[in-house]
Amino acid sequence: MEELYIDSVAHRYGKRQVINNVYLKCEKGEVVGILGRNGCGKSTLLKIIFGSVKPQYKHLKINGILTNTGYKTRQISYLPQENFLPAKLKVETIVKLFINKYREEVLEIDLIRDYLKTPLSMLSGGELRLVECLMILYSDSDYVLLDEPFSQLAPLIADELKKHINNLKPVKGFIVTDHHYRQILSISSRVILLHNGGNYTINSEEDLRLYGYLPPAS
Numbered sequence: 001m002e003e004l005y006i007d008s009v010a011h012r013y014g015k016r017q018v019i020n021n022v023y024l025k026c027e028k029g030e031v032v033g034i035l036g037r038n039g040c041g042k043s044t045l046l047k048i049i050f051g052s053v054k055p056q057y058k059h060l061k062i063n064g065i066l067t068n069t070g071y072k073t074r075q076i077s078y079l080p081q082e083n084f085l086p087a088k089l090k091v092e093t094i095v096k097l098f099i100n101k102y103r104e105e106v107l108e109i110d111l112i113r114d115y116l117k118t119p120l121s122m123l124s125g126g127e128l129r130l131v132e133c134l135m136i137l138y139s140d141s142d143y144v145l146l147d148e149p150f151s152q153l154a155p156l157i158a159d160e161l162k163k164h165i166n167n168l169k170p171v172k173g174f175i176v177t178d179h180h181y182r183q184i185l186s187i188s189s190r191v192i193l194l195h196n197g198g199n200y201t202i203n204s205e206e207d208l209r210l211y212g213y214l215p216p217a218s
Helices: 042-050 091-098 110-114 125-137 155-168 181-187 205-210
Strands: 003-013 016-027 031-035 057-062 065-067 076-079 143-147 173-177 190-195 198-202
Touching: 003 042, 003 173, 016 031, 016 042, 016 173, 016 190, 016 198, 031 042, 031 181, 042 076, 042 143, 042 173, 076 125, 091 125, 110 125, 125 143, 125 155, 155 173, 155 181, 173 181, 198 205
Parallel strands: 031 173, 031 190, 076 143, 143 173
Antiparallel strands: 003 016, 003 057, 057 065, 190 198
């Protein structure tokens, strides 16, 4: 089966148990949204899946194969919260470094085509973040982990990002977390809430109120 599956995830920072017995699966063709308050373990869970954080315990399978470190399979790409591309490099250099299979499609994107010769340092904050997102989205990986992709984006650029996610959804699986919960609800096939160390299925904003993520309706 073509899916990313992680189960029985447990992780603590010092004496604080952040994640306890969390499970998650993401099939190709869907976007799984993750919501939760600060410190609930959203970013930690993505880093555990990617392999940059070693938890107390996890059971990770990618396309049915038991995996210890996600990134070593080259089937997972990860967008961190912070900017990660070297500012001195030009956009065309970044494309050559990151994009193989989908290079033709990427070169047709206005932002990429119009700024190929431009150093990343000359882009606005929103443009830079979108370029970073595009490099991760259009990489060769089967599964894409996006940590706070909408946090630095104006609404029009956020809509542009969602368009590219939807374009790629038939051939990839996405796991996305963000504090902009409406963006998560609008783009996701399924949504889970990390709360008190565990995970809960969310079907509507009312469910978010039920678990205290949103205040009660007035």
